[in-house]
Amino acid sequence: MKARHIFLTGSLCLMTSLLAACGGGSSTASNPVVTPQVAGLSLRGTAATGKAIADSAVNYKCRTGTGATRTAADGSFEINLPAGSALPCILETSNPANGKKLHALAVNTGVINLTPLTEMLSTRLMRTDMAAFFTNPDLDAVTKTFTSANVTAAQTEIRNVLSGLLDTSTLSDFYSTPLKAATSANPASGDAQDKILDTLNLALAANLYDPLLTMLAKTNPPASLPVFGRAGCLIQLADKQFISCSGPNLWENAPRIDITPGALIMTPGSKRVFAALLNYSPFVDYMRDPVTWQVVEADGGAINNFGEYTAPSKPGTYHVKAGREDYPLLSVTALVVVDNSTPDFVPTLSVDRHVVNVMPGATINLQASINYPPNINYIRQPVTWSVIEADGGSINLSGSYVAPTKIGTYHVKVQRDDFPSIYLIVDILVNYPPD
Known part of the structure; x- marks a missing residue:
């Protein structure tokens, strides 16, 4: 259930090795080496x-x-x-x-x-x-x-x-x-x-x-820093452990909540609808999504039961929180920057599923959601689907994916045509269901 972001051909990762000390030298000590007073620096x-x-x-x-x-x-x-x-x-x-x-x-x-x-x-x-x-x-x-x-x-x-x-x-x-x-x-x-x-x-x-x-x-x-351009997401594992949706070893049935957009800029007094994406246990039906919405700051604006947020009149940094009623410890926060001088638009991209299980040779439909710039109309949704691996199956412009006949893990990329730097990777797990 992870969504990974790549740039060019690199996969998203966080740096795990120590940096070379600035200026070309290197140090693994806890303190930098400061050059003493000498000629010719x-x-x-x-x-x-x-x-x-x-x-x-x-x-x-x-x-x-x-x-x-x-x-x-x-x-x-x-x-x-x-x-x-x-x-x-x-x-x-x-x-x-x-x-x-x-x-x-x-x-x-x-x-x-x-x-x-x-x-x-x-x-x-x-x-x-x-x-x-x-x-x-x-x-x-x-x-x-x-x-x-x-x-x-x-x-x-x-x-x-x-x-x-x-x-x-x-x-x-x-x-x-x-x-x-x-x-x-x-x-x-x-x-x-x-x-x-x-x-x-x-x-x-x-x-x-x-x-x-x-x-x-x-x-x-x-941990409070936002991740721009990506939906917020949190997963609850056993024993009340929590990991982000970009973490390893995710399971399709682990309780999850996403909020989109995860970070955006708004003008004072403007409105924006946040969406929460949940997964559900098999054979469990809800009459409505079990989501509660709140604004963290007392002066941070207002949000209704449907996720419609109204920004405050005062510029500043605020947070919108979505929580699962069925898993009360599970919630995720979106960041809102209210600014007089900035346009009320930050491009976003999300997918309905981050991990997909499919049988060899089967067809499955994938869906992407984006927001649109103000006063701009598109003839079609400006996203492009592609399969990363040469033998990883095929996908058409509407997101209809045909799995290969070979069991394995493959990857589908969806990219915004209007903002090419924004794209997501969906993990495709091709296998037969367990007996």
Whole structure:
């Protein structure tokens, strides 16, 4: 009963190995190695948002030593610190295209990039607005906070937040993985990391970027962070144990609840209907879905028995909770960002089943649900179905799947045509039923 999200050919996973320490060095210790005061300290990297940030100032403030340099046409920059300088440093540049500032923290010499991912990572590490932090940086706090364990945890949390939109698992280190950015003169020249940044820009359409940074700064504990672009989901196993729907060893008959959308942005006073998807025990019928709805915050708006939510008039971050009446310990929460300046649309995609059991050669119909941009009409539902494995059966445009004759586990992909970065994988279990 798991839904996995992939980007390009990589499968969604969370990073389980320690990051290389930023700047090109590596450390498995609990504290970073801070370069002492020596002559010739150098930092180099690339500033990009999927396209190189060319001819932009890169300002830096170090424990001793401040200054600025400029990016080249390909976004690359180099900082040669004067003799007597000491790390750590905080770097800042601005994207001329939209005025957004990007930051990075350096505790070692070597490669240090400036991208939306470094901004997210810095924000999560320091739990503050990085533009304000750069104005008056507390570099002692950077030294204390910037440990291998903390960087690994923060980066893993960001991967999970973005996992409903794209897969960053191929990028081992947000800070110091060498980056080749596409340029205006050569828009196809970007490397794999640059393409991740391209997809991130698309996935964060509808101005999710700033609210996401705010939540990375203020949301604690990590389990409370939203997963954008994916329905919320929780499964109850035996002995009152709970796991997310992306966890391993899921069973079709385990009690489950999904909420969709799992995260969205709304304008004050606007309305949106949330949907809860439940599974039921065999031979059990309900006259209505056994779901209770509530808004977690007292001033967070209102929701009725049918899941219709009315946003409050005050901008802020709120939560809608759906609980199962038949399994009172089982509930799932969706995040709502109420913002005056953002459009009331975040693209979502969900499926009726995350795991499907089917007999060899049999046909089964799969269904996908999406939301639609305002004032846009489609002739057909803009989703495309495909089978991942060459021998995994076939599926048509309407989601009618024909299983192969060979027993095994296969995978069907459903992807939004209008937002190609958003797609899901359904597990297909082909086997004969037990005797």
